[in-house]
Amino acid sequence: MDFAYDARTEELRAKLLAFMDEHVYPAEAVADEQRAALASPWETPPVVEELKAEARRQGLWNLFLPDAEHGAGLTNLQYAPLAEITGRSPQLAPTALNCAAPDTGNMEVLAQFGTAEQKKRWLEPLLAGEIRSAFAMTEPEVASSDATNITTRIERSADGSEYVISGRKWYISGAMNPDCEIFIVMGKTDPDGADPRRQQSMVLVPRDTAGLEVRRAMRVYGYEDHYHGGHAEVVFDGVRVPAANLIGEEGGGFAIAQARLGPGRIHHCMRLIGMAERAIELMCRRAVARTAFGKPLAQQGVVQEWIADARVAVEQVRLLVLKTPG
Numbered sequence: 386m387d388f389a390y391d392a393r394t395e396e397l398r399a400k401l402l403a404f405m406d407e408h409v410y411p412a413e414a415v416a417d418e419q420r421a422a423l424a425s426p427w428e429t430p431p432v433v434e435e436l437k438a439e440a441r442r443q444g445l446w447n448l449f450l451p452d453a454e455h456g457a458g459l460t461n462l463q464y465a466p467l468a469e470i471t472g473r474s475p476q477l478a479p480t481a482l483n484c485a486a487p488d489t490g491n492m493e494v495l496a497q498f499g500t501a502e503q504k505k506r507w508l509e510p511l512l513a514g515e516i517r518s519a520f521a522m523t524e525p526e527v528a529s530s531d532a533t534n535i536t537t538r539i540e541r542s543a544d545g546s547e548y549v550i551s552g553r554k555w556y557i558s559g560a561m562n563p564d565c566e567i568f569i570v571m572g573k574t575d576p577d578g579a580d581p582r583r584q585q586s587m588v589l590v591p592r593d594t595a596g597l598e599v600r601r602a603m604r605v606y607g608y609e610d611h612y613h614g615g616h617a618e619v620v621f622d623g624v625r626v627p628a629a630n631l632i633g634e635e636g637g638g639f640a641i642a643q644a645r646l647g648p649g650r651i652h653h654c655m656r657l658i659g660m661a662e663r664a665i666e667l668m669c670r671r672a673v674a675r676t677a678f679g680k681p682l683a684q685q686g687v688v689q690e691w692i693a694d695a696r697v698a699v700e701q702v703r704l705l706v707l708k709t710p711g
Contacts, residue, residue, distance in 0.1 A: 388707045394463045401445055401470050408439055409474045416477060426611040427561045436481035437514050447512060449484045452496045455512055461648055461710030465655045472659025476612040483514045485613060487558050490645045491518040491569055498633040498641055507567050517564040521554040521619055522571040532642050533581040537572035539588055548588050550624040561602050562614030566592050571642060574635045585638030589630040596624040654706045661699045668692060
């Protein structure tokens with residue numbers, strides 16, 4: 386397969402690489418200093434808003450969204466190398482471009498399946514970078530990586546005007562961010578349905594809805610990930626929302642989840658490749674600057690082998706990821 390970049394991708398790559406050099410990398414230390422001074426570790430450092438304004442001014446905004454009406458209209462193959470570049474500074478660059486999870490997936494869901502009213506109320510402020518969001522699917526009691534296993538109930542009220550949501554979710558990314566104003570919640574509207582993939586539905590739940598409790602922050606490999614809003618345990622205790630908050634149709638939640646998670650996995654993989662590339666660069670700089678046993682580490686055969694192995698592994702992974710959307 387031919388993975389050569391087309392003209393538009395090359396143009397955006399050049400702009401993005403310059404944006405990283407001129408704005409993002411210099412802001413990394415600034416963001417750390419500002420975060421240390423914040424009243425809450427979950428708040429966003431002011432420099433992030435400055436980066437967002439500059440990215441938007443340069444047209445580096447909502448690049449992830451293939452919908453040309455709301456985003457850049459790029460294919461996954463075009464967006465992949467751009468996501469890789471943002472992965473070189475994962476705490477700042479994706480957010481600066483309004484291309485950070487979980488908002489990206491949630492915007493895709495609303496753009497593809499939301500009603501006109503839902504798009505006006507929630508998609509537009511998300512596209513503008515004014516609010517953040519969360520996607521509530523994972524549960525502690527079941528293997529909810531397979532969405533057919535989830536147990537959260539979404540039931541119609543007696544008069545049919547509302548949905549009542551009861552369940553417990555955890556590792557809900559972004560929920561600790563005070564700017565997170567909306568949750569997309571996945572649960573079962575028809576738990577006894579014959580087709581296990583038609584039992585689930587998705588509803589929009591504003592953060593300030595009675596019965597919604599963001600209970601605590603959780604850790605992943607010891608980290609709370611303050612910079613993007615952490616991973617929270619969230620309880621829905623008889624939460625009531627209007628029936629109009631249903632996304633798509635009843636029973637469509639599983640299909641919507643698959644549509645959301647497919648591109649998201651590619652985005653994550655490409656960002657991780659960017660992180661790996663930066664790590665290799667740091668390794669090479671260290672190998673040149675550090676002397677041991679009478680010569681630079683870069684001249685040690687075993688170090689050269691390690692660097693070569695890392696380069697081969699990253700090249701392999703990049704080709705595999707590019708082949709997926711290609």
